[in-house]
Amino acid sequence: MNQLLLPLLLMLVVAVPLVMGSRKQKRAAAAQQELQNGLADGDRVMTTSGLYGTVADTSSETTIDVEIAPGVVTTWLRQAVREKVQPEVVEEDSLDTEVEDDASSLTETTPVVVEDEKEKSTAQVAPPLEHGKK
Helix, strand or coil: CHHHHHHHHHHHHHHHHHHHHHHHHHHHHHHHHHHHHHHCCEEEEECCCCCCCEECCCCCCEEEEEEEEEEEEEEEHHHHEEECCCCCCCCCCCCCCCCCCCCHHHHEEEEEEECCCCCEEEEEEECCCCCCEE
């Protein structure tokens, strides 16, 4: 009896992780298949190559059309879709963000005398920009 216990334990130590790993892999494959079959027009997706786009057409069983920029539609295999992502939220800033640029202050330079023991020189340094000036 003792002679059969050790080989049986060794088989269990090897078999249990293999079974658990394959179950996890099957669940992941089923979830990916469900994602690819559940794609609809307007879904925002990321491809396996990292390209973000919006699904434009899902009429084919094997391919989908993805709009990657306004007016630019590319055709991809469904298997190339890695995940659905949240739609881009474009925040519009209602505040007026005009900044007055004073061209004369940007081009003026102020001479600064730099004294060094070895040599004396004069350098041209632009004045600091004033932020928030209205």
